[in-house]
Amino acid sequence: MSIRAVAEAAKASLPKLAKSTGAARNAFLERAAHNIKRSSKALVAENAEDVSSALASGHTEAFLDRLALNQSRVDGLVKSFLDVAALPDPLYGLEELERMASGLTVGRMRVPLGVIAFICEARPGAAAEAAALTVKSGNAIVCKPGKESAKSSKFLGAIMRRSLAEAGLPEDAVAVIPAMGREEILELVGLDDCVDLAIPRGGEGLIRMVAENAKVPVLKHYKGVCHLYVDAGADLPSAVKVIIDAKASRPAACNALECLLVHEAEAPALLSALAPELKNYRVAVRASKECMGHLAQLGEALTEASEEDFDREYLDLALNVAAVPDLDAALDHIRRHGSRHTESILTNDLANARRFVEEADASCVMVNASTRLNDGGVLGMGGEIGISTTKLHAYGPMGLKELTSRKFVVFGHGHVRG
């Protein structure tokens, strides 16, 4: 089947999907959880073949780890389907109903967006989890998972379609095609007559390729150059814990800390307390000149940062450190180097907390919390299909509501404009 035929079939599934009850969409999720669980041995076996191929092609250990599915990860996938089923139905509720002076009643109603093109990385559960959120919100999805997960993704795609049929929903609402090349991905995101939105996830190169060539709207983030600013008077022992969590709990995540900014008054005490922890976690540090002395015990793991270093997203156990004279300088640094992903201030100063929250230009701004907490699950949205650092439509983690639009609903009794 051609890419166009798959996208058109997805579009043709929309009216039936849009008319389905929340119960039917939940039945799909429950059937999918059941079917994945029942087929978990076969799924793990398919995945093992993906892993051996990837091993043979010389992928890194970190890559193989993301690709691999074991029973415990399959259990996690099953749970994510049941978690999405437990979320409230996002569709068709009437919100913000107001009675106008004219007697018209005006409200908003959430409706599906349509067909989502989802281009993702090699983690085999990614496309399945995206399909769960997409179908729950009444949308159809055409997924292009990383080709290294071809066998496991195909297996999961077949389960998705069978589960749709078992729930009485059109199976064309989910299509998983690991075999798309660059040309076919660009064809898919060019089909503006049947695709409504593209969500690319993965490396910056892939995302730029999609964003620059798509004819359909794209929700995306390129990178997460996330900062923590430790204000004068912040609680330093707590700061050390938060910094280590933000940097070391999962360095490859986009919400991991890339640059620590510290008020110059706290730099000596904070950095001296932090250095042994950074050393312990084997974090390589690039520091601005004035911080070098306080971090000397890092030895070879410490180098002086260049201006360009402050634009880098390491996605690794590496961290930039700079001292700033005040909050304005911290905000200015973030304006110049931030990526609108996640910015956090550690402070006890209410006025500074307020200013940081209002002025730091990012999809998620935090006070006294680790940047790693910017996550759809942690923030109470259930799952997330991605994170947007564009301000249009969605800004931050994208959950069920971000997969809907709101139409105006107007109730009159013979009202005219006149």
Next chain:
Amino acid sequence: MSIRAVAEAAKASLPKLAKSTGAARNAFLERAAHNIKRSSKALVAENAEDVSSALASGHTEAFLDRLALNQSRVDGLVKSFLDVAALPDPLYGLEELERMASGLTVGRMRVPLGVIAFICEARPGAAAEAAALTVKSGNAIVCKPGKESAKSSKFLGAIMRRSLAEAGLPEDAVAVIPAMGREEILELVGLDDCVDLAIPRGGEGLIRMVAENAKVPVLKHYKGVCHLYVDAGADLPSAVKVIIDAKASRPAACNALECLLVHEAEAPALLSALAPELKNYRVAVRASKECMGHLAQLGEALTEASEEDFDREYLDLALNVAAVPDLDAALDHIRRHGSRHTESILTNDLANARRFVEEADASCVMVNASTRLNDGGVLGMGGEIGISTTKLHAYGPMGLKELTSRKFVVFGHGHVRG
């Protein structure tokens, strides 16, 4: 100044604008209202020159009417600035604050979008009204009004910038450049490093040119092929009034009725009652075969509709009419021919009203009301900068809130992901 320089200056004004108080942004609106009022004679004189040039170039009477400013229209413009000033400040309120089980408090905060590229038609007040909404919501705007309004638009642009300065705001937040040609418009909407959103308004050709070539997100509607469906059992005298309002109160508006669908059981009575009114308003009718007989008294104003006619947006005193056997057929007709703008049902049947509201795929769905009521002002949003029939970000009239994004705000007390 080059287009890039203007857009960069607009971008450079954002931090100061974002930090401004709602009071300062209202002061701009009040100063602008005052300055327009005080200069109204000079403005009307500039506009008279625009009108004579347009007259000499052979523009239609309808065009000249849209272009012309008299004292009463200037008063209307002044009032629109004061109306926007009276609206609540959309920025920085914390919404949906929730306490998570973890003790994190999570909310959303409205922030400006950035720099808006606004490309509009010849009505000289359009760019000024857009600037009012844009600055009120903390955004900067680069306007390209229709070139026929060059003198009056330039005059108003200078007032906008003076009023910004008087309010202590950066005057580069508003730029009005009537002299842009096609190449310069495309340059402007290609500047994705300093323009955040494009809103084109006007003819379908202009909007398609912007949408197909822009590198920045575009909010738009191409056309308004709006339907009214008169259900079996609807109140017919009320239906006649609503239909005439929807078609004849301002036929050139995008929310004007283009196609009447009537349940076949009501077709004879409704169309016989409607025909004299249509005749009275000189509405030309294209009807499906089975309706022809009931509209015979229209004489030469009646022709049989082709299938292609049902895709047309007349923007004139012309109307399609078709009979349908039931609600499903009406919804199917709308699915095939609608433009996601405004769809209305006239009914007394609760189940059909509910189905129509959920299933008609449009930015505004109405029950027992004229399609002409789809308007930001009527729906309680204050002014509107445009209407979107794309489902991303805004769907329907775009007011102050649609000119903002919401960032996540997270308050912890040393929280980590762990």
